Amino acid sequence: MPRLTVTQVADGLHLASTGLVNWILAEEDGQVTLVDAGYPGDAARVRESLDRIGRSLDDVAAVLVTxxxxxxxxxxxxxxxxxxxxxxxxxxxHARREFLQQAGEIDVLLRAWNPRVLLWSLRILAVGATQDVAVPEVTACATGTPLDLPGRPVAVPTPGHTSGHTAYHFAGVGAVATGDALVTGHPVTGVRRPHLLPSFFSHDEAQASRSLDELAALDAGIVLPGHGDVWTGSLREAVELARS
Ligand SMILES: [Zn+2]
Structure with missing residues (x-):
């Protein structure tokens, strides 16, 4: 079973990680904004991550989806x-599953000759990777202006990995939840620095590359990726590493 870690990265901001995927908890005045929520099999770990910061499901004001x-x-x-x-x-x-932009079982099987892919696919099966998921009740959030939610996140469109991929900028503490637009580690790549996921995971690679420019322009020094460790340094530097 994946082991949960919850790391405080700034005042009120925490990165939860299972080693397979991350989510973020932004806390303000006893309320929490959750950015992403792991695999279906991570449900108990999402609750545990709230518990670790002294909060519960009832304290979650909103969930933001990257x-x-x-x-x-x-x-x-x-x-x-x-x-x-x-x-x-x-x-x-996409969240309502009117369509699906996700690497399928065939995409993964074709690469299962790679021991990293094979091991990863076995690990994600155990957390429900092949289950059908959808969020029927989901609302579009405003972009470019702080949302009236704990942590005051600003939604930054970063399409490419999926058409509506969105990063969330916590300007007050200079951190960005980059989702899968920019990651710092993934069981499939074995790379442990800012990088892009392999192309078979991405819907539109050219668009993903352009979205890196959007991230590079953000005034922040903490990268909170969808996969991998917290990375400290300017977003411009992180993007340069991802491109190198
Ligand atoms: Zn992901």
């Missing part, structure tokens, strides 16, 4: 969250 892949929205319906769910406008129909 993108609607099973490893980021799976825990939402499974852990019994009643809070409203928001995503980038172009990600809303």
């Amino acid at each position: 993108h609607a892949h099973v490893d980021h929205i799976g825990g939402i319906e499974w852990c019994g969250l009643a809070a409203p769910v928001f995503a980038g406008a172009d990600e809303v129909p």
